Amino acid sequence: xxxxxxxxxxxxxxxxWKREVIKGDVLIEGDEISAVGHVKVxxxxxxxxxxxxxxxxxxxxxxHVSMALMRSVADDVKLEKFLDRTFAIDAxxxxxxxxxxxxxxxxEMARSGTTTLLDFYYSEDIIAKAVEHIGLRGYLGWTVLxxxxxxxxxxxxxxxxxxxxxxxxxxxxxxIVSIQGVYVCSDETWHAARELAxxxxxxxxxxxxxxxxxxxxxxxxxxxxxVEYLSDIGFLGKGDIAAHGVWLTINEIRELSKAGxxxxxxxxxxxxxxxGGVAPVxxxxxxxxxxxxGTDGCSSNNSLDMFSExxxxxxxxxxxxxxxxxxxxxxxxxxxxxDAAKAVGAEKVLGSIESGRKADIVIVDAKKAAMVPTRQxxxxxxxxxxxxxxxxxxxxxxxKFVLRDGKIVTLDExxxxxxxxxxxxxxxxxxx
Ligand SMILES: [Zn+2]
Numbered sequence: 293x294x295x296x297x298x299x300x301x302x303x304x305x306x307x308x309w310k311r312e313v314i315k316g317d318v319l320i321e322g323d324e325i326s327a328v329g330h331v332k333v334x335x336x337x338x339x340x341x342x343x344x345x346x347x348x349x350x351x352x353x354x355x356h357v358s359m360a361l362m363r364s365v366a367d368d369v370k371l372e373k374f375l376d377r378t379f380a381i382d383a384x385x386x387x388x389x390x391x392x393x394x395x396x397x398x399x400e401m402a403r404s405g406t407t408t409l410l411d412f413y414y415s416e417d418i419i420a421k422a423v424e425h426i427g428l429r430g431y432l433g434w435t436v437l438x439x440x441x442x443x444x445x446x447x448x449x450x451x452x453x454x455x456x457x458x459x460x461x462x463x464x465x466x467x468i469v470s471i472q473g474v475y476v477c478s479d480e481t482w483h484a485a486r487e488l489a490x491x492x493x494x495x496x497x498x499x500x501x502x503x504x505x506x507x508x509x510x511x512x513x514x515x516x517x518x519v520e521y522l523s524d525i526g527f528l529g530k531g532d533i534a535a536h537g538v539w540l541t542i543n544e545i546r547e548l549s550k551a552g553x554x555x556x557x558x559x560x561x562x563x564x565x566x567x568g569g570v571a572p573v574x575x576x577x578x579x580x581x582x583x584x585x586g587t588d589g590c591s592s593n594n595s596l597d598m599f600s601e602x603x604x605x606x607x608x609x610x611x612x613x614x615x616x617x618x619x620x621x622x623x624x625x626x627x628x629x630x631d632a633a634k635a636v637g638a639e640k641v642l643g644s645i646e647s648g649r650k651a652d653i654v655i656v657d658a659k660k661a662a663m664v665p666t667r668q669x670x671x672x673x674x675x676x677x678x679x680x681x682x683x684x685x686x687x688x689x690x691x692k693f694v695l696r697d698g699k700i701v702t703l704d705e706x707x708x709x710x711x712x713x714x715x716x717x718x719x720x721x722x723x724x
Pocket of ligand 1 (some may be wrong): 354589
């Protein structure tokens, strides 16, 4: 028998197609939501959500979670120096560092209401262990690039294939293919990655047009901008996720739209690295591109908090366009929930609180000073503009509590933090 949990008396931000906000209950049976509204059943357990907001778990569509160990190692410096510093530290990492870094990053996500992450890294087998241990949902992509550029042992494409084969059919993990970007991938690598994704019935994510330098260098080499090039070699595919997409022309945006590629917008990382430009998200939306949000890694953000990512996404475009009506709070919440679910091909499974969806639910305390007053008509604005991870009280993934009443229940949080502090210091010592 599946355990039933009734989340009772909250203000439920359903994110259903009508974007209804209702005062009521959410019934969870096993790993699914089975009823929303005024539920009259006797559940195994009742969770009091009065004075709270009940919302779908947030989906972080671009991150490198294990880099949490490298938080704030290279700030306020030019991109070249940032890359030198992070690559130097990254090269010294052990498998244990990857695991404790991923666990630390997952802890931060669970505490800030993120229930699903799209990760992009090598050693995803280790990261999968950390994600499953804490109990988050992970779309994990092993990085593929040309052999001559990699520090991975063996062939990246084979490593990715082995990872996918070993991690199929798990309840919380979906293995995918990550492709580093045009600057380290030949035509053959792009095609091999696509072939692998098709064969394994999964999808591809890749970095694209993050910096002007990347675009100009690629143009010098091939005569084409990165998205034009990917379109011309016949690579772009429905269901792909392209991260960043800062330096895109309107024609490239149309190519992405035509191909059915989603864009993972990473406003904080883009602003902090000062790579220049602002991703043309209003144009992407106008052209029908599905846009979701990502934090990117902790060395460039330096946080994994999707609440602040939603706020920055809105403010960045308002400031840039001199228009307070672009990128509304509702759109930003959509990009972190339903649009993100669509990006990963799970629009019927994740992203909203509706009967039949997976029970990935976050309960936010609306009695925190920063959240008062919260009403039905301002709750979405409060979540995007006023809230922070500190207001998250409970995080439920696949019907199970990860964070309950402000406490992580799936692992020893204090132990993880101690181990992470120690590993981060050792890593710095080794890379000096
Ligand atoms: Zn990235």
